[in-house]
Amino acid sequence: MGMFNLLNLRHPKMKMAGQFVMRITILVLLTYELAEAAAAAAPIAKPNCNSSCGNLEIPYPFGIGPDCYMDKLFEVVCNRTGSSAKAFLTSIDKEVLQINISYPTVQVQMPIIYSNGCRSSGSGAALDISGSPFNFSSDDNTFISVGCDNFATITGLGPVVFGCKSHCNKSQIVEGTRCSGFTCCESSYFPINQQEFHVEFRSINESKVRDEKACKYAFLVDQNWLKSNKPDPSSVQYWETVPVVLKWAIPMPTNVSLNMFESLKKRRDVWCSFSDEANNSFTCECNYGYDGNPYLPRDGNPYLPRGCQDINECESESKRCLDHLECENTEGGFNCNERKSPLKLAIIVICPSLGLLFLLFIIWWLYKVIKKRNKIKLRQQKFFKRNGGLLLQQQISSNENNVQKAKIFNSKELENATDRFNENRILGKGGQGTVFKGMLIDGRIVAIKKCNTVDEGNLEQFVNEIIILSQINHRNVVKLLGCCLETEVPLLVYEFIPNGTLFQYLHEENEDFPLLTWDMRLRIAREFAGALSYLHSAASLPIYHRDIKSSNILLDEKYRAKVADFGTSRSVTIDQTHVTTLIYGTFGYLDPEYFQTSQFTEKSDVYSFGVVLIELLTGEKPVSSTRSQEGRNLSTYFVRSLKENHLFDILDTQVSKVCNKDEVIAIANLAKRCVHLNGNKRPTMMEIMMELEGVQKVSLAQPNFEELEYVRNEEMGPGNDVSISASSCLESGSASSSDVLPLLSI
Numbered sequence: 001m002g003m004f005n006l007l008n009l010r011h012p013k014m015k016m017a018g019q020f021v022m023r024i025t026i027l028v029l030l031t032y033e034l035a036e037a038a039a040a041a042a043p044i045a046k047p048n049c050n051s052s053c054g055n056l057e058i059p060y061p062f063g064i065g066p067d068c069y070m071d072k073l074f075e076v077v078c079n080r081t082g083s084s085a086k087a088f089l090t091s092i093d094k095e096v097l098q099i100n101i102s103y104p105t106v107q108v109q110m111p112i113i114y115s116n117g118c119r120s121s122g123s124g125a126a127l128d129i130s131g132s133p134f135n136f137s138s139d140d141n142t143f144i145s146v147g148c149d150n151f152a153t154i155t156g157l158g159p160v161v162f163g164c165k166s167h168c169n170k171s172q173i174v175e176g177t178r179c180s181g182f183t184c185c186e187s188s189y190f191p192i193n194q195q196e197f198h199v200e201f202r203s204i205n206e207s208k209v210r211d212e213k214a215c216k217y218a219f220l221v222d223q224n225w226l227k228s229n230k231p232d233p234s235s236v237q238y239w240e241t242v243p244v245v246l247k248w249a250i251p252m253p254t255n256v257s258l259n260m261f262e263s264l265k266k267r268r269d270v271w272c273s274f275s276d277e278a279n280n281s282f283t284c285e286c287n288y289g290y291d292g293n294p295y296l297p298r299d300g301n302p303y304l305p306r307g308c309q310d311i312n313e314c315e316s317e318s319k320r321c322l323d324h325l326e327c328e329n330t331e332g333g334f335n336c337n338e339r340k341s342p343l344k345l346a347i348i349v350i351c352p353s354l355g356l357l358f359l360l361f362i363i364w365w366l367y368k369v370i371k372k373r374n375k376i377k378l379r380q381q382k383f384f385k386r387n388g389g390l391l392l393q394q395q396i397s398s399n400e401n402n403v404q405k406a407k408i409f410n411s412k413e414l415e416n417a418t419d420r421f422n423e424n425r426i427l428g429k430g431g432q433g434t435v436f437k438g439m440l441i442d443g444r445i446v447a448i449k450k451c452n453t454v455d456e457g458n459l460e461q462f463v464n465e466i467i468i469l470s471q472i473n474h475r476n477v478v479k480l481l482g483c484c485l486e487t488e489v490p491l492l493v494y495e496f497i498p499n500g501t502l503f504q505y506l507h508e509e510n511e512d513f514p515l516l517t518w519d520m521r522l523r524i525a526r527e528f529a530g531a532l533s534y535l536h537s538a539a540s541l542p543i544y545h546r547d548i549k550s551s552n553i554l555l556d557e558k559y560r561a562k563v564a565d566f567g568t569s570r571s572v573t574i575d576q577t578h579v580t581t582l583i584y585g586t587f588g589y590l591d592p593e594y595f596q597t598s599q600f601t602e603k604s605d606v607y608s609f610g611v612v613l614i615e616l617l618t619g620e621k622p623v624s625s626t627r628s629q630e631g632r633n634l635s636t637y638f639v640r641s642l643k644e645n646h647l648f649d650i651l652d653t654q655v656s657k658v659c660n661k662d663e664v665i666a667i668a669n670l671a672k673r674c675v676h677l678n679g680n681k682r683p684t685m686m687e688i689m690m691e692l693e694g695v696q697k698v699s700l701a702q703p704n705f706e707e708l709e710y711v712r713n714e715e716m717g718p719g720n721d722v723s724i725s726a727s728s729c730l731e732s733g734s735a736s737s738s739d740v741l742p743l744l745s746i
Contacts, residue, residue, distance in 0.1 A: 004108075038618065043307070044101070044293045054085030058103045060307075061250065061295045068294065070260070072249070073133050091132045096242055101293055104248050105137060105223060109241040115147070117199045118215040118237075127220075133248050133281065136197060138190040140245035142223050146236045147216030148183045149205060154190070156197040162189060165216055169332035184233050190220070193276065207568055220244050226362075229645060240718035249281035250295075262296075264360045269308040269332065270294040288315070289332035407482030408491075412706050414448055421450065429502075431487070431566065437496065445496040446481060451489050467491075469566050472539065478554060478564040496555035497562050502612070506550060508619055518658045519599035520559060521616040522667070526692040527561040528553055532609060533685040533724030535563075536602045545598055549589045549606035549622070550615050588622025593679045603679035607635075609688065610674025614638045617668060633676040642672060666695050 044059035045051035049068035051058055053076065060127055063069030064076050064087075073091045077463050085741045090107065098193045110127060129135070144154035145164055155162035164185035179186040199218040205412040221242045250257055264272045264284050272284040272294075284294040286308035295306030298392065313334040314327035315318050321336035327337040380399045417438030433451040440446055469480040505513045516524070536542040539583040545552075547565060549721040554562040583595060591604035611622055614634055620627075622634045631637035641650050647668055658664055670691055676682050683691070 031282040036541060043296060047582040050078070051413060053087040054080075056085075056087050056096060057099065058087065059293050059295075060458045062099055071257070073251070089134075092129045092134060094129075095241075101295070102285055105140065106134065106246050106248060107225075107243050110220065110244040111241050112217055112219045112236060113197070113199045114218075114238055116216070117217040118217070126199070128195070129246070131193070133251050134246040135192065136194045136220060138192045138194075140222060140224070141190055141220045142226065143190055143218070143220055144233055145182070145186075145188045145199075145201075145216065145218040146179075146184050146233050147201070148214065149203050150183075150185075150214075150216045151165040151202045151204050152185070152216065152218045153200050153202070155200045157506050160191075163187060166481075167204065181285065228310070249275035252279065260295075263296065263297075267308075269310075289331065290559070315331075341445065390711060405575050409482050409484040409493060411484055411487050411491075411493070414493070416441075428551075436595055443667050447478075447494045447496045449492040449494065469543075472535075472543075474531055474534045474562060476527045476561050477534070478562045480566075494564070497556050497564070499555040499557060499559060501551045502561070502615075503549070504557065505555070506615055508620055515654055516559075516616075516657055518663075521655070522663070522692070522695070524553070524555075524559075524561045524614055524680050526689065527615055527665070528563065529609065529613065529685060529689040529692050531561070531563045531586040532605060533689045536605070536685050543603070544602060545605050545608075546600060547585060547589075548605055548612065549586050550580055550612050553612070586622075591676055591679070601679060602684065603682045604680045606674050606685060606688070607679070609685070610682075611635055612673040613667065613674060616652050617652065617655055617664070617671065620650070639672060639675065642668065665697055668693075687713055742745065 005714060043051075044057060044064060046060050046068055049060075050064045053064065055108055058064055058078075060068075061070030062074045062076050063268055064078050065652065069075050073214045075090045077090055079086050079088065088094065089106070090684040092108070094108040096106055096108055098485075100106070128363065141579065143152075143154065143162070143164065145166060148168040150166045151163065152166075153161050165185040166179070166183050166185040197220060213485070215237065217236045217629055219236070222245045225243045241490040250260070252258060254262065261272060261282055264270050264308055268292045269287055270284050271287050273281050274338050275281045286292055289311055290308040291311050292309045310329070310331055313328045314329045320334055324338040324339065325381065325746045328337050328340045334569060401725050415421065418436045418438055421436055425436045425438065427437050427447060431436070433449050436448045436450065438446050438448045448480065466483055468478070470482070478497060479495040481495060497535050500513060504510070505516050532548070535545060543566075545563070545566065547697070548563075550648045551561065554564050556562055583590075583598060583606075585591075585594075587599070589602075589608040591607040592608075594600050594604045614620070615622065618634070618638065620634050624634070625632065627637055631640065638650070641647060647663075649666075651664065655664060670683075670688065673687065674682055
C-alpha cells in the first residue's frame with residue numbers, strides 16, 4: 001500500500017491505475033477461491049439443475065426437469081409433501097431410494113407378488129420394466145417366497161426353471177439360512193438381463209388337494225438391505241413394497257447416445273465399455289486417478305468443473321512416496337521426486353520480487369492503455385468538430401421536429417454493424433465513397449456509406465443537407481437514418497434496399513437480375529420522376545440531385561424505384577434558379593449546358609433523367625466504345641436515330657416487342673425533349689411526372705384502336721404519312737421505323 005500511495009502522489013492517472021490493479025487482484029483471488037471450492041465438491045448434476053430430492057442425490061444422466069437428464073428414460077420427478085420428498089423414475093413409475101454412478105445401479109421400491117388366495121397389501125400382477133434401460137440385478141438381489149407347501153417358480157425364462165420350495169414340516173428346516181425352509185424359502189440365483197418377473201405358485205405334494213385359500217408370497221429383494229435390516233420374511237403380509245436393485249446402462253439407438261459415447265471415449269479421464277454382447281448399451285466410469293461423474297458433458301469453459309476430476313494422491317492418508325522423496329500430484333497420477341529444499345527457499349525469496357516487478361509492469365501498461373484511450377477520444381472529438389458535429393447538434397436542438405429524424409450514431413456502433421468495415425460487406429463504390437451493408441443493434445439492416453473527406457468550407461452546407469435529407473419522407477427516396485461524424489471521414493446511414501441498382505438490370509447479364517418488362521420500366525420511370533418532382537417542387541427547400549444516373553436508382557423487394565446517393569446534392573432557396581459550383585457529374589449523364597456555364601439548374605437534373613429514360617428504352621449504356629465515334633454518347637445517338645427514322649431499330653428487345661407502340665413513341669418523344677440542348681425547352685419534373693402518369697392511364701383505359709387511328713389521321717391531315725397505330729401491333733406484330741417520324745416531330 002505504501003508503494004501505491006507514492007505512485008498516487010506522482011500522477012492522478014497512476015492513482016486510478018493502482019486502484020484498478022487492486023480490484024483486479026481481489027477479483028482474481030476470489031475467483032481462485034471459488035474454483036478451489038468447486039473443485040473440492042465434484043459436481044454430479046448438470047449446471048443449473050437440482051442435484052437432490054430430499055436426502056437422495058440425483059446424478060446425471062438422471063435429472064429433475066427438462067434439459068437436466070440425458071434421455072426421457074432417466075427423468076426423475078420429485079414429489080414433496082411437507083418436509084419430506086420422494087423421487088420417482090417416470091419410465092418405470094417406481095420410487096427411487098438410491099442411485100449409483102460408479103456401479104451403475106438404482107435401488108427402487110417394488111411391490112410384493114402374492115397368490116390369488118391373499119387379501120393383503122402388495123400386487124397380484126407380475127413386475128414388468130421392459131422398454132426401459134433397467135433390468136433386475138442378478139448379483140444384488142435374492143428371490144424369497146413365503147407360504148406353506150409352496151413351490152414358487154420364476155416363469156417366462158424358457159425351459160429353465162428357477163425357484164425354491166417351502167414346507168409345512170418343521171423337520172425339514174435347513175440350518176444357517178435366512179429362510180429355513182419352513183413356510184419360507186430363498187434362492188440367490190436369478191437370471192441376468194431380465195426385465196420381467198413372473199411367479200407361479202404350486203403345491204409341493206401333488207397328491208393332496210391344493211388349498212386355494214392359502215396365501216403365498218414371492219418377491220425380489222436387495223441382499224444388502226436384508227443383511228443390514230434383517231427383517232422377518234414371515235411378516236411379509238404386512239409389507240407393501242421391498243427395495244430391489246436394478247442395473248442400468250445408456251441405450252445406443254439414438255444419435256445423441258452414439259455421439260456421447262464417441263466423445264466420452266476420447267477423454268483420458270473416462271473409460272467406457274459396452275454393457276451387453278449386442279453393443280446396444282454402454283456404461284462409463286472415471287479412470288484411475290480421477291473421481292466424479294463420468295457422464296457429465298464437458299463445457300468449453302476451462303474454469304467450470306467437469307465430471308471426472310483429478311484426485312490429489314499426495315493428500316491421501318496412505319503414504320505414496322518414501323521419506324526422502326517428495327510427492328508431486330499430476331493429471332491422473334503422481335510423481336515421487338527428490339526433495340529440493342534450497343530451490344524452494346530461493347523460490348520463496350524470488351517470487352515476491354518477481355511479483356512486485358510484474359505489478360509495476362501492469363501499472364505501467366494500464367497507464368499506457370488509459371493514455372491511448374484518451375488520445376482516441378480526443379481524436380474522435382477532433383473529427384466530430386471537423387466534420388460539423390457541433391453544428392449538426394445545434395441544428396437538431398434548435399428544431400424539435402428533427403430530433404427523431406436525424407440520429408447521430410457513434411463510431412463503435414457502426415463498426416460493430418459492419419464487422420469493422422469488412423470488405424465482404426461492401427455493396428458498392430462510387431465517387432462519393434464506399435457503401436457497406438450492416439445490421440444495427442435493434443436488428444435493422446442498413447446501408448452505411450463511408451464518405452470521402454468533406455472540405456471545411458462546405459461544412460455548413462454538408463450539415464444542412466443532412467438535416468434536409470433526414471426530413472425527406474417520400475416512398476421513392478432512400479431514407480437517410482442518421483450519420484456518424486466522429487471518424488476521419490463522415491459515415492451516412494441509409495435504409496437498406498435489397499435488389500440492387502437499375503444499371504445492373506439494364507446492362508449486366510446475370511441470373512440474379514431478371515429482365516425488366518416494359519410495364520416495369522414504365523413504372524420505374526414514373527416513380528423516379530415522382531421522386532425528383534418532389535425534391536424540386538414539394539420539399540421544404542428545393543433540392544437538386546446533381547448525380548442522376550441508373551446506378552443511383554435502387555430497386556426494393558417489390559422492384560420499386562428508390563433514388564439514392566445525395567452526396568453531391570444541393571438545396572436552394574425557393575426564389576433561387578441555379579447554383580454555381582465546380583463541374584461535377586458522371587460522363588454521359590452530364591448536362592452540356594451546365595458543362596459550359598457551371599450553373600446547375602433543375603433542368604440539369606431533367607437532362608440526366610432523360611438519359612436514364614433513354615437507357616430504359618434502348619438498354620444501351622450512356623457511353624459505349626462499341627458505337628461509332630459520333631454515337632458514343634447515348635443521348636446524341638438516340639436523337640440522331642430519331643431523325644433518321646431508326647427508333648425501333650435501337651430499342652431494347654423487351655421494349656420492341658410491346659404491342660402498344662403508341663406508349664413507346666410517347667416515352668421516346670418525352671426523352672427527346674428532356675435531352676434538348678437548350679435547358680429552357682426541357683420540361684420540368686412535374687410536367688414529366690404528369691405525362692408519364694397520362695401514358696399509364698391511357699394504357700390502362702384500353703381505348704378503341706380503330707377510332708384512335710381515325711382521329712389521329714384526321715388531326716395530322718392528309719399531308720402526313722402516318723399509318724402506325726396500336727391496332728397495327730395486333731395485325732402484323734411490328735412497325736417499321738418510317739412510320740414513326742411524324743409523331744416524334746411534334
